Amino acid sequence: MNTILKKDLEEIEEILEGAKTTALSYLDGLNEAAPNIGVSKMSKKAWNMESGLGAKKTLELFNSHYAPYISATAGPNFYGYVTGGSTPAALLGDWLTSAYDQVSSVTPITAQHESDTIALYRELFGLPSDFFGSFVTGGTTSNMVNLAGARQWVCQQMGQDGSKNGLNTRSGTLKVFSATPHSSTYKSLSILGIGRDNLELVNRLPDREAMDVTDLKKRLSAHPERPCIVVASAGTVNTGDFDDFIALGNLKKKYNFWLHIDGAFGGFAAVANDYKYLVKGWESADSIAIDAHKWLNVPYDAAFQFTKHPALQKQVFQNGNVPYLEGDGATQDFMNYVPENSRRWRSLPAWFTLLAYGKEGYAEIVGRNCLLAKELGNRIKNHGQLDLLHEVRLNIVCFATKIDSGIDTKSLLEKINASNKVFLTPTVYKDRFAIRVAVSNWRTGQKEIENLYRIISGAMQSLTK
Ligand SMILES: *Cc1c(COP(=O)(O)O)cnc(C)c1O
Numbered sequence: 001m002n003t004i005l006k007k008d009l010e011e012i013e014e015i016l017e018g019a020k021t022t023a024l025s026y027l028d029g030l031n032e033a034a035p036n037i038g039v040s041k042m043s044k045k046a047w048n049m050e051s052g053l054g055a056k057k058t059l060e061l062f063n064s065h066y067a068p069y070i071s072a073t074a075g076p077n078f079y080g081y082v083t084g085g086s087t088p089a090a091l092l093g094d095w096l097t098s099a100y101d102q103v104s105s106v107t108p109i110t111a112q113h114e115s116d117t118i119a120l121y122r123e124l125f126g127l128p129s130d131f132f133g134s135f136v137t138g139g140t141t142s143n144m145v146n147l148a149g150a151r152q153w154v155c156q157q158m159g160q161d162g163s164k165n166g167l168n169t170r171s172g173t174l175k176v177f178s179a180t181p182h183s184s185t186y187k188s189l190s191i192l193g194i195g196r197d198n199l200e201l202v203n204r205l206p207d208r209e210a211m212d213v214t215d216l217k218k219r220l221s222a223h224p225e226r227p228c229i230v231v232a233s234a235g236t237v238n239t240g241d242f243d244d245f246i247a248l249g250n251l252k253k254k255y256n257f258w259l260h261i262d263g264a265f266g267g268f269a270a271v272a273n274d275y276k277y278l279v280k281g282w283e284s285a286d287s288i289a290i291d292a293h294k295w296l297n298v299p300y301d302a303a304f305q306f307t308k309h310p311a312l313q314k315q316v317f318q319n320g321n322v323p324y325l326e327g328d329g330a331t332q333d334f335m336n337y338v339p340e341n342s343r344r345w346r347s348l349p350a351w352f353t354l355l356a357y358g359k360e361g362y363a364e365i366v367g368r369n370c371l372l373a374k375e376l377g378n379r380i381k382n383h384g385q386l387d388l389l390h391e392v393r394l395n396i397v398c399f400a401t402k403i404d405s406g407i408d409t410k411s412l413l414e415k416i417n418a419s420n421k422v423f424l425t426p427t428v429y430k431d432r433f434a435i436r437v438a439v440s441n442w443r444t445g446q447k448e449i450e451n452l453y454r455i456i457s458g459a460m461q462s463l464t465k
Helices: 003-010 012-029 055-065 088-100 108-124 140-157 183-191 213-222 247-254 266-271 310-317 349-382 410-420 446-464
Strands: 130-135 176-178 199-201 229-232 257-261 287-291 303-307 386-388 396-401 427-428 433-437
Touching: 003 012, 012 055, 108 303, 108 349, 130 140, 140 183, 140 229, 140 257, 140 287, 140 303, 140 446, 176 183, 176 213, 183 199, 213 247, 247 257, 266 287, 266 349, 303 310, 303 427, 310 396, 349 386, 349 396, 349 446, 386 410, 396 410, 396 427, 410 433, 410 446
Parallel strands: 176 199, 176 229, 229 257, 257 287
Antiparallel strands: 130 303, 287 303, 386 396, 396 433, 427 433
């Protein structure tokens, strides 16, 4: 064995202590640290990697060169995109995942654990047991895997096997309908060979991002013989809007379509009493995507993928016939249901955090985040120079400067983010440049939201002068 490697093995405890110290220095500063640090001023360095430095020296280099540029995106003041941080128990599970370094798919205990964990989350989300589930790397992958199942289903409806023969367009184009799809739906359609342009936008309800189901019905009636895919939203990114899953479930009884629900963050409405009405009827879906690295607050990268048609999904993801990769038959062969063959033990952090904080813990996080979003929304609505662009349904607040304020929204956003005390991201809503606040971190509380509002109104004031 290489002498440096040998020494590292002997010093493994000190090395792990070094990781702990480094992690703590980040975590202890999360509440105050800058949420967005650029790297443009970072010096270039030529690393000497000939003989190797050992882990401890390498950590020193990392700490002096890269660590100062790490943004507090996992902290309570980062409101961009939809992120979330890591709960203590989730972090514990994630560290152990790396230490155990299991090939999840091959080792029986990881498959058993993944099945057990999926069952717990099905219950948390109020989903019936006819949903099969697995862990994938994110909402995008979850949408993609579920839409791959949908594609296989459409082929099956037309008497074909897409996984064997490829997409057969003789029977017409595969149509996908959606009102407010996330960008990752288009990406998935591109990956799957369905094609971005084959997504047909359905009308929205007035002043909403939710689907006008009557318009969808009209579009489905135009080709009643053709099986198709409907992508519904449980939480749109701009306004946190939800489609009417009961109406969609009823439509499903008359028309032949696969219903996929993208609930990347909004699926967590199901865990809080005051918000679960938003997902009422979602159990009629064929597949559902829910992120774990957003509102569950586990480290990247993890998401749930639920489907009622695991056999079709397996036709797509079956890893050929490779005898040495056959499992023992007693546990679920997850690798034949998802893109990755070798997989990280993703269910471990998710299991730790749910067992540690329980349904009540998650109901509290989601409920608190939503109340804080509502409160911020009210304050923005009452600010004479700001427009709240929608009713705050969940945890998203989308706003802009009033047209007659004479201040453009882009300048406001730049001013707010220049504080480097909070971080917000831009969007375009109803053809208007707008600012989004997503509240999804377990640490974010009253104090943070008051501080955020102070920064927003202070920025407005300084731009008015
Ligand atoms: C974030 C998000 C996605 C994509 O999820 P990733 O985890 O970033 O891949 C898909 N849909 C919605 C609604 C999202 O908010």
